[in-house]
Amino acid sequence: MAATPPTLRQRRLGAELRKLREQAGLTSTEAAARVGIQQARMSMIEAGRYGVSADRVRAMARCYACDDAALVEALGSMTGRRGRGWWDEYRELLPVSLVEVAELEHDARALRVAVLVAMPGLLQTAEHARASYGQNVPALRPYEIEHHVAFRIRRQGVLGGSSPLPYTAIIHEAVLRMGVGGADVVRAQLHHLIEMGEQEHVNVLAIPFERAGFPAAGQPITYACGPTPQLDTVLLDSDHGCELLFAEAQLARYRTVLDRMERCALSPAESSAFIHKIAKSL
Known part of the structure; x- marks a missing residue:
């Protein structure tokens, strides 16, 4: 064996x-x-x-x-034997690097995310996720799409329950205007962002096109805070899979990147109004 x-x-x-x-x-x-x-x-x-x-x-x-x-x-x-997590059910269905994202989120004390071209996975509606996975190259079979969607929705459990994870999502206007799934799907997704941002533990921060001065990181960035700063982790997502970084210099760099992006973003209240305005225009 x-x-x-x-x-x-x-x-x-x-x-x-x-x-x-x-x-x-x-x-x-x-x-x-x-x-x-x-x-x-x-x-x-x-x-x-x-x-x-x-x-x-x-x-x-x-x-x-x-x-x-x-x-x-x-x-x-971190020692000792831990029972199987729910994500282990997907190890033979999905890429290992994707499954480990759920393990990382489960163990985190807080999450900071920045995206320029794709909606944060933990804030996606099922319809948006399904439409997004439908654009994969190479194409996924219908049942594979459903496995990916179900996994993404289950990951969102860290934002609920009695001890929800503190979560900050920095989202560029380009993401908000992507027509993934068509107008109805986009409109529903934007309203979902507004509703999630109203929760006390969730901050949704939008960066309009006219805001300059932020580092343009091409791939989505997830910064997972650990029990001590040394155990923080950066996850970079790309079409080729996920890369995990935890060297001190790398952690410091991405903290600075996220701090700068957050300073360029609208406030939570301004972001909500901004997203609502885009949804209304659809």
Whole structure:
């Protein structure tokens, strides 16, 4: 039987432990000797392919002279075996990178999204999502479209329930004027944006064409806040799949990009009125 691939959480834990080791100036062989395990096991832990306990994580942190208690505690909480998430049902139906988006959203403490050409997935109506997937190249079969739509709608659960995720979406006017699905679908989608923006935990911020001075990031950006800043993650979406970034320099760069875009956007109230005006013109 083939080994089960490591989850996104397991890979991230291993990457963070490797980062701490490298910051301590230790090779994996040296670190393994100090922690009291074989070098091969150390490599498997850092690859996310071998389980590690919270106590072992704390021991490794001491070995690496890491005195950031909040980070060590957060890493410890990422250990152990976790039950299957609802997204695991889709692992044989959808690309792995897409499935991992749901896992990332589930584990996030807050989300910031910026889009210039496509509607944020967590704010799409089913009709808009269906029309959007209908434009895929190569074309999806009808049942594949329905799998994608159902998955997208289930992802939106993080914005509901008793503890909804704080969510900010920065949306360029180009997105609001895209004719995906025709006028009726677009109108319904825009009204849905307005309704979502009225929720306390959701901020919908629009950038009109005439607003200049923002960095034009071509691909959608998702910034997922972790339990500590070091565990934040940037997700870049493209036709070729999703790319995950979590190096400190990359995180700092995209925080700056999003901050600049947010400063260029209208206020939530102005954005609502702006979106309503576009919907009324259809």
